[in-house]
Amino acid sequence: MAKDGFKGLGVSSVSNKDTEILRISEGLKVEDEKRIKDSLKSYAKMINDGKTVIFPTETVYGLGADGLNEKAAEKIYLAKGRPSDNPLILHIDRFDWIDKLAYDVSDKAWAVMKKFWPGPLTVVLQKRDVVPYKTSGGLDTIGIRMPSNKVASIFINLADTPIAAPSANISGRPSPTTPEHVISEMKGRVDGIVTWGDCSYGIESTIVDFTGDTPTILRPGAITIGMLKEVVGDVVYDKAIDPKKRLDDENIVAKAPGMKYTHYSPKADVVIVSGEAEKCVNWIREKTVENSKKDLKTAVMCKQENFSLYMENNLSEIYSLGRNNNEVAKNLFKTLINLDDMGYDVIYSEDFTDEGVGMAIMNRLLKSAGYNVQKVR
Numbered sequence: 456m457a458k459d460g461f462k463g464l465g466v467s468s469v470s471n472k473d474t475e476i477l478r479i480s481e482g483l484k485v486e487d488e489k490r491i492k493d494s495l496k497s498y499a500k501m502i503n504d505g506k507t508v509i510f511p512t513e514t515v516y517g518l519g520a521d522g523l524n525e526k527a528a529e530k531i532y533l534a535k536g537r538p539s540d541n542p543l544i545l546h547i548d549r550f551d552w553i554d555k556l557a558y559d560v561s562d563k564a565w566a567v568m569k570k571f572w573p574g575p576l577t578v579v580l581q582k583r584d585v586v587p588y589k590t591s592g593g594l595d596t597i598g599i600r601m602p603s604n605k606v607a608s609i610f611i612n613l614a615d616t617p618i619a620a621p622s623a624n625i626s627g628r629p630s631p632t633t634p635e636h637v638i639s640e641m642k643g644r645v646d647g648i649v650t651w652g653d654c655s656y657g658i659e660s661t662i663v664d665f666t667g668d669t670p671t672i673l674r675p676g677a678i679t680i681g682m683l684k685e686v687v688g689d690v691v692y693d694k695a696i697d698p699k700k701r702l703d704d705e706n707i708v709a710k711a712p713g714m715k716y717t718h719y720s721p722k723a724d725v726v727i728v729s730g731e732a733e734k735c736v737n738w739i740r741e742k743t744v745e746n747s748k749k750d751l752k753t754a755v756m757c758k759q760e761n762f763s764l765y766m767e768n769n770l771s772e773i774y775s776l777g778r779n780n781n782e783v784a785k786n787l788f789k790t791l792i793n794l795d796d797m798g799y800d801v802i803y804s805e806d807f808t809d810e811g812v813g814m815a816i817m818n819r820l821l822k823s824a825g826y827n828v829q830k831v832r
């Protein structure tokens with residue numbers, strides 16, 4: 456069998472020394488569900504045997520293991536090089552898991568789950584003892600999500616256990632959202648990898664904490680504060696994710712433990728360039744010349760609407776992130792990883808409005824830039 460190759464329109468499986476790889480063709484349709492199921496069985500068995508398997512979700516690729524098996528969860532931290540106080544999210548395929556995994560689940564939490572599941576939303580609830588502290592990162596609460604990705608849902612159903620799955624990147628790096636990126640990042644580090652095309656959202660789930668009085672967003676994502684408010688009324692952002700406040704006050708501690716670590720960082724230096732488009736283009740052009748004198752290769756990430764402005768100003772290494780915030784979210788991590796692979800040393804990025812999914816985009820972009828923002832006046 457060809458290395459990592461497709462076999463017709465269907466499904467192919469490849470073994471190498473460490474990692475079994477299954478590439479499910481994007482062309483597979485609903486009527487092929489049985490084929491998908493058959494090909495996933497041995498991977499679900501790996502989960503039941505306490506092994507690690509990467510699988511596709513609609514947000515980003517997830518690095519999965521049996522979330523109720525302490526030893527299996529431990530392997531996730533090892534594969535990612537992830538600090539052990541950074542909790543994992545449990546992925547389920549049906550609602551009846553909730554009462555088995557959590558208690559004191561409020562009506563608001565139920566309303567949000569019923570509205571947005573399956574989908575890119577994680578709820579934080581009080582955990583029951585069946586969830587090991589290894590999975591919850593030592594916390595008494597647990598993040599739970601029901602993905603909408605069909606392969607994810609079949610896979611979890613076959614394993615018949617909540618699958619703990621953080622993003623399938625080495626800790627600190629951008630989250631893989633394409634088969635190529637996830638295989639090149641994680642091959643050799645996990646027991647199995649299942650791919651099924653690109654992830655449709657491209658950034659991780661919105662995390663909402665329902666253990667306090669007011670639902671609190673710990674991580675912004677595609678389900679926005681406006682969408683949540685329509686269902687449950689008052690919803691607030693955790694202080695630590697407001698980038699402006701965070702920059703002003705070093706003492707704010709992130710409530711989602713993962714948010715305090717350096718994150719989403721490519722090898723290149725990322726700088727967010729903020730200001731009027733034409734002034735930013737001029738600033739970037741001057742910097743690009745300076746950088747090239749130092750032998751540093753420069754790339755620019757921009758909105759599609761500004762693409763031609765760079766071209767008109769004799770800048771050529773320009774990468775459009777998309778025509779709207781949904782496209783930008785989908786392309787952000789993919790582009791950061793691609794630019795790294797192309798050997799850029801410096802990446803200048805335009806900034807994005809906080810509207811809708813823009814809040815989530817800026818949250819990821821600021822972290823990948825280490826909060827390095829150049830204001831151009």
Ligand code: AMP
Nearest residue numbers: 542596597598621622659711712713714
């Ligand atoms: P990842 O799956 O790699 O996106 O990481 C999971 C994220 O969910 C991290 O930022 C965690 O800190 C956050 N998270 C998971 N469970 C909890 C929880 N019980 N309380 C707060 N944050 C959580």
Ligand code: MG
Nearest residue numbers: 621622630659
């Ligand atoms: Mg992550």
